[in-house]
Amino acid sequence: MSLDEFAIHGLFPNFYDGTRVSYCYDSLLSAMAAPGVRVERYVLGNFSAAGSHIHSLLPRLLYGRTSRLLPRPATALASRFERRFGAGDVAYFWLGNPAWMCRRLQRRGVVVVREMVNCTLVRCNEELRRAHDQLGLPFSLAASDEAIAEERADLLAADAVFCPNECVLESVRDYGVPVERCIATSYGWSRQRLAGEKRLFSAASGTTFLFAGSGNIRKGLPWLLQAWAAAGIDGHLLLAGTVDSAVRATHGEILARDDIVELGHVADIGDAYRSADVFCFATWEEGGPMVTIEAMGMGLPCIVTRMGAAGILSARRGGAIMVEPGDSAGLASAMRRLAGDAALRAQLGAANVGLANDYLWERVGARRLEALKLLRDRVRSTTRPAT
Numbered sequence: 001m002s003l004d005e006f007a008i009h010g011l012f013p014n015f016y017d018g019t020r021v022s023y024c025y026d027s028l029l030s031a032m033a034a035p036g037v038r039v040e041r042y043v044l045g046n047f048s049a050a051g052s053h054i055h056s057l058l059p060r061l062l063y064g065r066t067s068r069l070l071p072r073p074a075t076a077l078a079s080r081f082e083r084r085f086g087a088g089d090v091a092y093f094w095l096g097n098p099a100w101m102c103r104r105l106q107r108r109g110v111v112v113v114r115e116m117v118n119c120t121l122v123r124c125n126e127e128l129r130r131a132h133d134q135l136g137l138p139f140s141l142a143a144s145d146e147a148i149a150e151e152r153a154d155l156l157a158a159d160a161v162f163c164p165n166e167c168v169l170e171s172v173r174d175y176g177v178p179v180e181r182c183i184a185t186s187y188g189w190s191r192q193r194l195a196g197e198k199r200l201f202s203a204a205s206g207t208t209f210l211f212a213g214s215g216n217i218r219k220g221l222p223w224l225l226q227a228w229a230a231a232g233i234d235g236h237l238l239l240a241g242t243v244d245s246a247v248r249a250t251h252g253e254i255l256a257r258d259d260i261v262e263l264g265h266v267a268d269i270g271d272a273y274r275s276a277d278v279f280c281f282a283t284w285e286e287g288g289p290m291v292t293i294e295a296m297g298m299g300l301p302c303i304v305t306r307m308g309a310a311g312i313l314s315a316r317r318g319g320a321i322m323v324e325p326g327d328s329a330g331l332a333s334a335m336r337r338l339a340g341d342a343a344l345r346a347q348l349g350a351a352n353v354g355l356a357n358d359y360l361w362e363r364v365g366a367r368r369l370e371a372l373k374l375l376r377d378r379v380r381s382t383t384r385p386a387t
Contacts, residue, residue, distance in 0.1 A: 005036040006089050007039070007082070007085075008038070008092050009037040009040045009085055009167060010025060010029045010043070010098075011040065011078055011081070011093050011094060012094050012095065013073035013074040014056060014094075015045040016041075021094075021095075022043070022207060023116075025367075031369075032361050032369045032372070033219075034366075041055065042054075042056075043055070044056070044070070045057065054125040054238060057070075059312065075101065078093070078098065078105075082105065085110045086108065089110050090110070091105050091110050091351050092115065093110070093112065093115075095117065095359050097114045097154045101159035105385060106159070111372075111375060111376055112160075113159060113161070113183075114160075116155075116287060117164075118286065118287040119286070119307075120152075120155075120168075120174070120175060121168075123285065126154065127284045128217070128285065130325075130326070131217050131220075131284045131325070135217065135222060138333050151314070155175055160181045160182070160371075160375050161182050161183065162183050164191055164288030164310075164311055165186070166306075168311075170241075180301070183287075183368075185311075185371070186293070187288040188290075188345065188360055189290065189293045189296075189360060191276050191297070191360070192272035194273065194297065194298060195270065196274070197274070198268070199275045200263055200266065201261055201263070205278075207233060207235035207339040209237045209238065209239075209279075209335060210275065210278070210280065211224055211238070211279075211281065212272060213283070215239055215241050215242055215247055216244040217247065218285075220283045223331060225247075225254045225255065225323075228260065228333060230328065230329070230332045231336050232340070236259050237280075238263055238272065239261065239262045239263060240272040241261065241264075241265065251366070270298070278302070278345065279302045281305070281332070282305050282325060283307050284305070286310075289307075290302060292309065292310040292313065292354060293312065294323065295352070296310075296313070296352035297352075297356035297357075299352060299353045300318065301345045301348030301349045301352065302319060302322050302352065303323060303331065303334045304321075306322065308310065311361065313355075319348050319351040319352035320348065320351055320352075339379070
């Protein structure tokens with residue numbers, strides 16, 4: 001193998017089922033494969049008929065015993081497969097990169113990269129506390145001091161961290177990770193995944209708004225429901241995803257309205273996008289929400305928070321109306337504005353299609369691969385400190 005040839009070893013310490021985060025993981029690795037670049041996938045277990053290209057640590061039958069058998073799944077996965085990593089290769093960690101393992105691999109000439117799917121635990125705690133305080137609800141820390149210290153040590157040990165939006169990058173920088181080791185990036189979308197003509201809902205009149213994701217406080221659903229009740233719009237609000245019990249307990253009366261349609265889990269999310277005129281995602285804390293990018297690709301105008309903008313949307317770039325998390329009045333105003341202006345909806349939707357074309361998985365993967373090549377060159381030209 002020449003110095004320019006290398007392998008990317010993607011480590012996903014969770015069960016792979018081809019959906020949600022594992023879908024992003026597989027899509028990115030597939031898109032980063034190129035001449036001279038071999039891609040390998042290692043997962044905790046495999047729920048799908050994905051084929052032999054995915055190496056699993058555990059058989060599917062042991063899924064229910066995972067927490068007892070593997071209290072530290074990232075450590076177990078890396079330890080099992082590290083013998084496959086050669087000098088100049090990239091160890092690409094998802095959902096955890098044990099600091100001691102990073103240092104061991106780095107001593108062997110392996111480049112270590114971490115994917116930050118969401119903001120750091122500190123930022124997550126901050127945002128969730130703000131959200132709960134605004135609702136007047138008690139809040140238990142989403143992460144302990146021990147978990148935060150471990151995450152910080154892991155990120156400081158990596159050669160680079162993929163940050164899928166500017167909020168994630170800010171939270172990583174707050175841990176003390178140098179800016180040159182934070183790679184600003186995004187997630188992507190696939191036309192094939194969203195192809196079809198089916199709709200889940202067709203309104204006779206009015207404007208249809210769509211929320212997609214876990215229906216909980218973190219994703220901002222309570223404020224979206226409040227905004228909908230206050231907006232007085234002729235139309236419908238579709239909820240694609242399961243509404244959690246806390247939101248149902250506090251906002252059950254709004255959820256019971258005839259103009260709110262709970263779709264539940266949607267297997268083909270393209271059917272939901274095709275049913276809507278506007279996409280709403282007023283989330284408090286995110287990484288790079290794929291639902292926003294997909295809604296853009298489907299030509300929907302968006303109402304989003306900075307966290308929900310997927311590192312792409314902004315008032316300057318067009319395609320969206322930006323709101324602050326927890327601002328139900330701002331949400332209601334944005335909804336009324338788009339409901340009453342079909343020309344504006346068409347303008348924002350067209351802008352989103354143009355933006356989304358640059359975020360197809362193959363283009364996102366190509367940019368990430370180029371960043372990895374530059375990182376390898378930098379690491380190989382630098383003498384690592386003794387550890």
